[in-house]
Amino acid sequence: KAGVTQTPRYLIKTRGQQVTLSCSPISGHRSVSWYQQTPGQGLQFLFEYFSETQRNKGNFPGRFSGRQFSNSRSEMNVSTLELGDSALYLCASSLVPSGGAETQYFGPGTRLLVL
Amino acid sequence: SQQGEEDPQALSIQEGENATMNCSYKTSINNLQWYRQNSGRGLVHLILIRSNEREKHSGRLRVTLDTSKKSSSLLITASRAADTASYFCATDNAGNMLTFGGGTRLMVKP
Numbered sequence: 046k047a048g049v050t051q052t053p054r055y056l057i058k059t060r061g062q063q064v065t066l067s068c069s070p071i072s073g074h075r076s077v078s079w080y081q082q083t084p085g086q087g088l089q090f091l092f093e094y095f096s097e098t099q100r101n102k103g104n105f106p107g108r109f110s111g112r113q114f115s116n117s118r119s120e121m122n123v124s125t126l127e128l129g130d131s132a133l134y135l136c137a138s139s140l141v142p143s144g145g146a147e148t149q150y151f152g153p154g155t156r157l158l159v160l
Numbered sequence: 161s162q163q164g165e166e167d168p169q170a171l172s173i174q175e176g177e178n179a180t181m182n183c184s185y186k187t188s189i190n191n192l193q194w195y196r197q198n199s200g201r202g203l204v205h206l207i208l209i210r211s212n213e214r215e216k217h218s219g220r221l222r223v224t225l226d227t228s229k230k231s232s233s234l235l236i237t238a239s240r241a242a243d244t245a246s247y248f249c250a251t252d253n254a255g256n257m258l259t260f261g262g263g264t265r266l267m268v269k270p
Contacts, residue, residue, distance in 0.1 A: 080258075088250075090259065149258065
């Protein structure tokens with residue numbers, strides 16, 4: 046089975062621009078979560094989608110948004126980019142959400158640099 | 161915000177030695193998971209331990225959980241250079257939302 050794939054792998058943007066990142070979960074997985082990783086804040090939960098519905102959202106401003114399609118693929122969007130948005134964005138998939146009892150499988154991440 | 165805090169933040173050992181990493185968390189949990197991350201890449205799931213379990217083994221990995229102390233430890237026995245990575249504990253909150261600790265950077269010298 047193919048693992049979680051994320052595109053693009055690397056991205057350079059300038060302040061004020063917007064960016065869209067894509068995540069394809071493992072075949073059959075219906076839950077997709079997004080995390081941001083920075084040296085200063087570590088790994089932080091962004092949001093989780095299941096059956097095209099956002100189930101949980103972390104403590105991030107409204108500039109961060111996401112969606113999930115009927116094939117479980119997910120996208121996240123960051124508008125009006127700030128320097129502090131430079132980070133590794135990780136996507137994780139699992140069969141279904143189940144209170145943390147389901148193993149989440151992570152993709153390789155998208156490294157975003159905002160100049 | 162980080163629920164878990166790993167200790168130590170960095171650990172350097174020789175190949176063949178055992179490596180122990182500790183994780184403390186603040187609120188009650190359903191499960192605790194350990195992940196490995198190689199050099200800024202994606203996370204690899206190592207082991208999940210449920211709140212009603214005290215110890216779990218997987219190959220050279222041994223995880224313990226003490227819910228009364230809100231702490232967990234990960235032991236890697238007979239370490240190899242390939243074990244060099246950052247190790248994170250993660251606790252569940254609502255749904256699939258994992259809260260990660262700051263991680264332990266493990267260096268295994270050949």
